Amino acid sequence: MRGVDRVLALVLGLAGLGGGVLLAAEVVQALLGRPGHLVVPYEGAARWLREQTWSGAWVLAVGAGLAALGLLLLAAELAPRRRTLLVVATEEPDVVTAVTRGGVGRALEQAVAAVPGVDGTRSRVGRRTARLTVRTALRDSTELEAQVRERAAAALAGLGLAAAPALDVDLQRVAA
Amino acid sequence: MSGPAALAPATRTPGAVRVNRVVLAVLGAVLLAAGVLVLLLGLGALGADRADRAVLPGGGTAGWVAPVVGAGGLAVAGLSAWWLVLQARTDRLARIRLEDADGGRTVLDGAALTRVVEEEVEALPGVARASAHLSGTSAAPRLHLRVRLAGRADPGEVHRAVTGEVLARAREALELDRLPARVELDLPRATGRPLS
Structure with missing residues (x-):
């Protein structure tokens, strides 16, 4: 989300800067009584x-779009950030060491x-569970597990x- | 063990990350409010006669409207400029000033120190790459270290070597009693399956 936020900040910042200055320039142009637009x-x-009334289909569609976009942005920004690093226990009070998930x-x-019999592995680590999926072609896999x-x-x-x-091992049997 | 058991990755620009989040959340709230207002007007919830009025009233506007809109434009431009400038502000510490006991002053290049730390960490067994930077102030700097381990390294071992030797030497170089540090370890995917 940080990367997305950064891109949004740059795009919206530039748009706000340019749009704001242009708006002020157009207002000054109109206040000076000159006809037509500047830029x-x-x-x-x-x-x-x-020509449009508030109840027009297009106006309602734009309103719905704005509300949906706003809700999406608000929800995305208020959602807690993913903590992708797991902290390693240490005696040192000044050092925090963490491993990526x-x-x-x-x-x-x-x-x-x-391990003999393991054909492939896949993992998915969260803060509470680490799931390890192991593929094997062995028919009897109790010992392997x-x-x-x-x-x-x-x-x-x-x-x-x-x-x-917590470790969660999952065995997947594949055809030999 | 105090402190959280899980952390978000460190960033070069903590201020910008916080501000972006707040500004975009406010922007989202404003968009949501504007959208809901348009829907309420259009669906006649604020009076049936209002729903049939034109979005932009015809004829001239009151005299105060244009200056207010212009000032609003300038305010938006100013805030946007501040937002853009903020994106470049990092918490990196480029130079560290060391005060000697006899009043002398030494300026230490932060990059020189972090380069030495990087080289020392990369020399440890099991480390593929290391990158370091300093943040905070000259009086209370903090060290951030990102370490990429090689295939079959023991993260615990690396952690002990970093906290024991490398940080002790960095503290010595900076003439500090304490140097809070944050170490992020990453283990790469092993290249090829090991044979056994």
Whole structure:
């Protein structure tokens, strides 16, 4: 959202700066009693607005669009920001170390990739749960599941997170 | 363990991030209010006769309208300029002034220090890349460190090495008792599957 906010700030900032100055210039032009426009040919739009009533379909559509856009923007800005870093427990009061959630997932995947029988891995780490999906072609996978669970749990414990997410191992059988 | 268990990524421009959020939220509220007002007018909730009036009344406007609109335009332009300038303001500390006991003054280039920190961290086993910067003030600087680990590194080990050796040397260089630091570790996707 930060990146989107930044782009919106630049676009709307430039539009506000340019639009505000042009609006003031047009007002001065009109106040000086000169006919016509300075830069923006607004006469057509003004004529159209004089012909429209508030109950017109186009006006209602524009109103609905504005309300929807405003609601969307407001909701997006008020939503809490994603905390994508998990803090590592430390004794040092002055140092905060954190691991990216993607990094935690990759550490789990690396820990089990070498287990015989594992054909592929996928991970999804949240603040409360870390889900590790393992694909295997083995028919009897009870032993594999125990091994994967053990290695992944060890890798997660090795990160030493202050509040480690609960590990959730999911085995997916694929055709050999 | 005090403090939060999860954090949002650090940013170079914390002020701009906060202001953007507030300004865009206010803008969203204004758009929402304007849209709802148009709908209420159009649907006749504010009187059936108003719904049938023209959006822009014909004939001339009162004498005070044009100057007010012009002043509003200038105000919008000014606020937009302030908003744009704010985007470039970072919390980075470029220089650090060290006061000696005998009244002498040394100015330390922040980039020189962070470069040394980066090199020291990159020399640690298991580290692929490191980037560092300083924020805060000369009297109370803060160090931000982003570390990309190599395939099979132990994040705990790297954390211990960074907090133990690297930060101790940085504190020494800055002649500080405390140097609060924030370290962000990232583990890359391993290239290729390890054979076993």
